Amino acid sequence: MHKGLLIILSGPSGVGKGTIRKYFEKDERLNLAYSTSMTTRKPRDGEVDGKDYFFTSKENFQEAIKKGELLEYAEFVGNFYGTPLSEVERLRNEGKNVLLEIEVQGALQVQEKCPDAISIFIIPPSMEELEKRIRGRKSEPEEIIQQRLSKAANEMKMVPNYKYIVCNDDPKLAAELIETIVLRNIELEANKEV
Incomplete structure (x- = not known):
């Protein structure tokens, strides 16, 4: 069995990473496993611990950093976000293509550690539209x-x-564009092994 791909889906907050992911995450051709990130922020309405994020304390997060248990991590507006390394490796070794939906700071760390990662940056149509989306959440103070x-x-x-x-x-x-990118990279990887 070949090791799965590592796919980075990144972009600014509010650009729609989660919305886009929901369109393609169940496409069986992609053989995706979604890596759940760890965070110290409080859950938003409807978010489930262990599914949307692993919600944890700052103390536990700091301990994970010290032990080298995170593939990447970042601090933003007083909260930490990170990707547990053991989970990513387990899934890739099972042949799954692991999708990381992460912030830019973390994405750059992953690219440094894993130069074979497929990095995809999602941009908004405009900064005005991005602001409209962020404000539309109505979940944060000014x-x-x-x-x-x-x-x-x-x-x-x-x-x-x-x-x-x-x-x-x-x-x-x-x-659909992201699906095409991933399928093409799966094909390229398969051709390397032949």
Whole structure:
């Protein structure tokens, strides 16, 4: 059995990573396993511990960093986010293509550690549209919204560090483009083994 691919889905907060993922995550041709991230932030309405995120304390998160148990991690607006390394390796060794839906800071760490990762950056149609989406969540105070917008402007400068760029003007179309990218990379990997 060959080792699964590592796929990074990244982009600024509010760009629609989760919405896009829902369109293609069940496509059996992609053989995807979604890597659940760990975070110290509080769950939003409807989020489930162990499914959407592993919700944990800052102390437990710091311990995981010290022990080298995270493939990547980042701190944003007072909370930590990270990817448990053991889970990613287990899934890849089972032949699953592991999807990481992560922030830009974490994506750059993964690309450094795993240069074979397929990196996909999702951009908004415009910064005005991104602001509209972030405000539309109605889940954060103005101060946090401003921090997210400032961070997004900086993250857009990281586009050249990614192999693929997909604009989320239409989530279904963006998902179809990502499916095509992943299927092509699965095919390329299979041809290497022949």
